[in-house]
Amino acid sequence: MAWEVTRTVRVRLDVPDNRKSDLHATNSKFQYCANHTADWAWRYPEEDCVTSKSEAEAAIYDDLREETDYLHANLVQKAIKRATDDIDNCVDRLTEGENTSRPQYDTFSIVYDKRAASYYRDKVSLATVNGRVECEYELPYDVEGTPHGEYLLNDDYSFSTSTVHYDSEADEFYLHAAMKREIDASSPEKAEHSKVLGVDCNVDDHIAVTSTGQFVGNADYFNHTRHEFENRRASLQQTGTRSAHLTVQRIGDRFGRWSEDYLHRCSNELVEEARRHVCTHIAFEDLEQIRDRISDGKKFQQWAFRELQRQVAYKAEEDGIIVDTVEPQYTSQQCSMCGCTLEENRDGQHFECLDCSYTVNADYNAAKNVARKLALKLQRGQKSPAGGAFCQYALKSGTMTVNATDVASDTPVSAERESTDKPTA
Numbered sequence: 001m002a003w004e005v006t007r008t009v010r011v012r013l014d015v016p017d018n019r020k021s022d023l024h025a026t027n028s029k030f031q032y033c034a035n036h037t038a039d040w041a042w043r044y045p046e047e048d049c050v051t052s053k054s055e056a057e058a059a060i061y062d063d064l065r066e067e068t069d070y071l072h073a074n075l076v077q078k079a080i081k082r083a084t085d086d087i088d089n090c091v092d093r094l095t096e097g098e099n100t101s102r103p104q105y106d107t108f109s110i111v112y113d114k115r116a117a118s119y120y121r122d123k124v125s126l127a128t129v130n131g132r133v134e135c136e137y138e139l140p141y142d143v144e145g146t147p148h149g150e151y152l153l154n155d156d157y158s159f160s161t162s163t164v165h166y167d168s169e170a171d172e173f174y175l176h177a178a179m180k181r182e183i184d185a186s187s188p189e190k191a192e193h194s195k196v197l198g199v200d201c202n203v204d205d206h207i208a209v210t211s212t213g214q215f216v217g218n219a220d221y222f223n224h225t226r227h228e229f230e231n232r233r234a235s236l237q238q239t240g241t242r243s244a245h246l247t248v249q250r251i252g253d254r255f256g257r258w259s260e261d262y263l264h265r266c267s268n269e270l271v272e273e274a275r276r277h278v279c280t281h282i283a284f285e286d287l288e289q290i291r292d293r294i295s296d297g298k299k300f301q302q303w304a305f306r307e308l309q310r311q312v313a314y315k316a317e318e319d320g321i322i323v324d325t326v327e328p329q330y331t332s333q334q335c336s337m338c339g340c341t342l343e344e345n346r347d348g349q350h351f352e353c354l355d356c357s358y359t360v361n362a363d364y365n366a367a368k369n370v371a372r373k374l375a376l377k378l379q380r381g382q383k384s385p386a387g388g389a390f391c392q393y394a395l396k397s398g399t400m401t402v403n404a405t406d407v408a409s410d411t412p413v414s415a416e417r418e419s420t421d422k423p424t425a
């Protein structure tokens, strides 16, 4: 099995002065297409939004080309795709009961695939409203150890669909070059190119929730069965007879088998989820440190979590997936979107960030933090923090990458950086 990794390299473009206006005009038309697609496809709450790119293309592509005076065909297609992709994410959020609204495009950002741009190691040629414009890269004098040297100029990586941005303060254009490389899962580089599935364990609601939004096991049912067993045992023990004693033992054994079986189903689901997302690691919170949080201090809960982790580690090993733990501090209070950490953010199962208003299931939010913590830990452990290591964590829609800056500041990456690197079989 191989999987694809993408590194985004930001490189300043040397745009000829007399061609800057062409890029601005191109961006205006690109935005026009994206906004019009969003207008057309956004139908919430009256009816279902359109999330299919081909459906949108069939309906409005011809009009958009005409209305933009025949903007390059692939730019129109990419604008349509951007809007339908974003709406698809919005629909995901709506399904989860989160707040969202129709996407709007007002910042400079143009998506260039290989038909609207020709990528070279020293320059790029971009389609504009006024023919192509050739822009040389402004590279650092010494590229060794920089992202430019490691990816942009590295033949192991090839260009894929990238974006062009504009910094109005500096009046500079930038290419965010998406550099792709296929990596064999069995190669030694696997350790450096890690991808983490985060798991949050709970004493109520679901037993485990993953950073990919998978809810596993019913903790309430699990606890209820346990209580029934306890009650039966208590009443039998009161009779004090020898046969009652033997019965207690027998139902004790039966319950032991039942709960192990139940956890086996949960651990299978977790490992399956890690496989499905081609993860190299599964992250749990360190059990020693969450003991305080298990409110009624139940030995049973501790046993259950420990057993679940043991089973997951054992099963994951077959696939070469490593199970590791992180410190549990603040995983439940921190916003996985903006990093704001406040006790008040969480109210039972409900998480609502007081800073950015991100509203989400509290355990799912925690699972994303657990995943991010291990990705950061793995990144820190790498020898060359500036390049080499490629640490990601798996989310419901694609993956998030932690980079050297994130490691230094330990602030979460923003949602815009959520990429969609998909594993290839």
Ligand SMILES: [Zn+2]
Binding pocket: 335, 336, 337, 338, 339, 340, 353, 354, 355, 356, 357, 358
């Ligand atoms: Zn927030």
